[in-house]
Amino acid sequence: MPETPHSREWYTRLAHDLGGYGHAWTRVLSGPDPELTFDLTLAGLLTPQTWVLEAGCGHGPDAARFGPQVRQWTAYDFVPALLEQARRNAPQVSLVLWDGKGKRPTALHGSFDLIVSRRGPTSVILRLPELAAPGARFLYVGPRLDVPQVPRRLDSVGWTITSEWRVSVLAHAPTREDWQSRCDSMGEEASREDWAVRATAAGMPYREERYVVLAQPAGMN
Structure with a gap:
């Protein structure tokens, strides 16, 4: 029986099949990746004094890329297989197994200047x-133009x-x-009927969308 999308089992299979957390399908974008808005905003918020907490770190690409730029990068995920990959990809980062819902782990200590979530848990x-x-500050990017719960x-x-930013670009999924x-x-x-009607020689057209939010406590300037 196929795993339920976004379940622990589903993410574990992605970790095995893809070597980490990423798009499980081939996509061809017609313009810049809409997630670049998140990348540029994140880079502009980092300093050598920043303490960062990443929610849903996956296999650790952001921890590996941005972690060396800050004082401390701490990250958590609820999938052990992805955390094992993150430990290899970003050995300097403090990693914690957590789902963000239960009791806060003692290993996840302190308070953080920036909390980030890239298509991770809200x-x-x-x-x-x-x-x-x-x-x-809190920085989030989600996979649709609107993520109402955020x-x-x-x-x-x-x-x-x-x-907040809403960004989309035309994309194609090359195969059914x-x-x-x-x-x-x-x-x-x-x-199958939708594919037969709408697919072109380039594949199925769709919009690759992102919703990016930067937030802070009310009353802060």
Whole structure:
């Protein structure tokens, strides 16, 4: 029986099949990756004094890329296989097995200047009051133009969105298998009839979308 998308078993299979957490389908973009907005914003927030917490670190690409630029990069994930890969990819980072919902692990100590989540769990938003240092920021990128629980949860903990971006680019899934994998990941239907009607020589056209949010505690300037 196929794993439920975004379950621990599903992420474990991605870790095995792809060597980490990433798109489980081939995609061909017609322009710049819309996730670059997140990359550029994140890079601009980092200093040698910043304490960072990453929610849902996957196999550790951001920890490996950005971790050396900050004072401390701490990250957590709920998939042991991905954490093992992160330990190899970013050995200087403090890594914790956690789902962001239960009791805060003792290993995840201190407070953080920046909390980030790249297509990761929005549950971390509900923990911001206990995780964030004074004046902290929260940076998130999600896989749709709207992720309603993000502004709703930020409001519930007294945080304010200071900047948000909605970015999309035309993309193609080259094969029907790629399209099926993409729709499974996104929780959408991928019928054979739809492929027969809409697919072109380049594959199935769709919009690769991202919603990027930067937030801080209400009342902060």
